[in-house]
Amino acid sequence: MSTQERETIELNLYQAHKKIYPREVKGRFQFKRKLAVVVLLGLFYLVPWLQMGGEQAILFDLPNRRFHILGLILWPQDFIFLALLLIIAAFSLFFFTALAGRLWCGYACPQTVWTEVFIWMEQLTEGGRNQRMKLDQAPWTWNKFRKKTSKQILWVTFALWTGFTFVGFFTPIRELANHIWIWQLGPWEMFWLFFYSFATYGNAGFLREQVCLYMCPYARFQSAMFDKDSLIISYDEQRGEPRMRGKKRRTENNPGDCIDCTLCVQVCPTGIDIRDGLQYECIACAACIDACDEVMEKSGMPKGLIRYTTEHSLSGKPSRILRPRVILYALVLFGLITGFVTAFMMRSPISINVLHDRNTFYRMVDSNTIENVYTLKIMNKGRETAQYQLSASGLPELSVVTDVDSDMLQAEPGQLISVPIKIRAPKKIANQRIHNILLSVMSGQHKNSEEVKYFGYKK
Ligand code: SF4
Numbered sequence: 001m002s003t004q005e006r007e008t009i010e011l012n013l014y015q016a017h018k019k020i021y022p023r024e025v026k027g028r029f030q031f032k033r034k035l036a037v038v039v040l041l042g043l044f045y046l047v048p049w050l051q052m053g054g055e056q057a058i059l060f061d062l063p064n065r066r067f068h069i070l071g072l073i074l075w076p077q078d079f080i081f082l083a084l085l086l087i088i089a090a091f092s093l094f095f096f097t098a099l100a101g102r103l104w105c106g107y108a109c110p111q112t113v114w115t116e117v118f119i120w121m122e123q124l125t126e127g128g129r130n131q132r133m134k135l136d137q138a139p140w141t142w143n144k145f146r147k148k149t150s151k152q153i154l155w156v157t158f159a160l161w162t163g164f165t166f167v168g169f170f171t172p173i174r175e176l177a178n179h180i181w182i183w184q185l186g187p188w189e190m191f192w193l194f195f196y197s198f199a200t201y202g203n204a205g206f207l208r209e210q211v212c213l214y215m216c217p218y219a220r221f222q223s224a225m226f227d228k229d230s231l232i233i234s235y236d237e238q239r240g241e242p243r244m245r246g247k248k249r250r251t252e253n254n255p256g257d258c259i260d261c262t263l264c265v266q267v268c269p270t271g272i273d274i275r276d277g278l279q280y281e282c283i284a285c286a287a288c289i290d291a292c293d294e295v296m297e298k299s300g301m302p303k304g305l306i307r308y309t310t311e312h313s314l315s316g317k318p319s320r321i322l323r324p325r326v327i328l329y330a331l332v333l334f335g336l337i338t339g340f341v342t343a344f345m346m347r348s349p350i351s352i353n354v355l356h357d358r359n360t361f362y363r364m365v366d367s368n369t370i371e372n373v374y375t376l377k378i379m380n381k382g383r384e385t386a387q388y389q390l391s392a393s394g395l396p397e398l399s400v401v402t403d404v405d406s407d408m409l410q411a412e413p414g415q416l417i418s419v420p421i422k423i424r425a426p427k428k429i430a431n432q433r434i435h436n437i438l439l440s441v442m443s444g445q446h447k448n449s450e451e452v453k454y455f456g457y458k459k
């Protein structure tokens, strides 16, 4: 290689992002996706406005450390339920991915759902795919300025409304609306409102498929949940190839069913060609299925050249729905949901914590009686003020004594009280070094108990 040649070689390590202009498409799967968008976004925007018992039905009240969920109040002590819910959500994702591929990406992921709406606004203001491409290449004119400005107004308004709704899940939304009206937003409200609006605008308006391609961790690890029986969207190569178009198609013998119209590529929101095989960039939106089905119908060929299928089915082998991994995920999911429901039903509005006095194991009350001293903490997780009664069991003739007045054994909703108590027992009965006894706290029909150590009188 000469010196001159060496100087002219350019090694481009950075590939500039090419804007994707997805073509609008209609069909049975796009109808289902639009339905999913309407239902999911409808829920997101409406739910914070729902009231139950005079309170916001769903409110994650972080300043007061309580979650209102359809009339229930969850406290920090109920964190286990939130953790369980997240684990259930993760296993549901594993289960549905193993069974039906990237169903989540195509139909329910917030990135997909909001991007759909932003693209719809873009089409509304700038027109279809070809018009948008022409508009971007055209010089700035009044018409271009008008269309671009209209799009930005719609995008920004929608993003701000989304930010407002998001904050409305954490601050009572009616109060928040009032604060905005009189422009008296708190610093955190202001920060999260603009932050979430900006995130919506940036992710759904500009980044779009780049979030799926470069930022989403799920896109990277979901292949670990796939096997050859997982549902995928695939091009039927055996049927489609050799692809041909136009005159060549009419003159060649045995052309494949693909007429190489590239519509499946034009409608793809991530800009890939499904005919190149299974790719991690595919978010399973099924737009290529609808586009190709329409082409097949117009060409008088059977639909399904691109379809939902499995790798086994494509290679002529039978597909199995019930596989070990699907059964395993289903069993774990069933166990988790059962555990969650059972624990939730048994959830007590009384939360207790008992600490034994660190300085003395036991004290003599008189020549026949000993006592152990504890600090009892009670949290009222109910919606009403609660009055508590105490009892102990596990040894005969146990008695619970407290020096505080009975109104000290009372707690407002969400209040944590701390009460010093003594549990007394005859020394001839509590005659082992350690006994396990049960301390119970009752309020009305509710009761919660905790096993505690009781130090006895042993010579
Ligand atoms: S839409 Fe169908 S026929 Fe057209 S290029 Fe894609 S696979 Fe081929």
Ligand code: SF4
Pocket (backbone or CB within 6 Å): 233, 264, 267, 268, 269, 270, 271, 272, 273, 274, 281, 282, 283, 284, 285, 286, 287, 288, 289
């Ligand atoms: S290849 Fe088809 S299913 Fe996959 S993202 Fe593109 S249009 Fe959607």
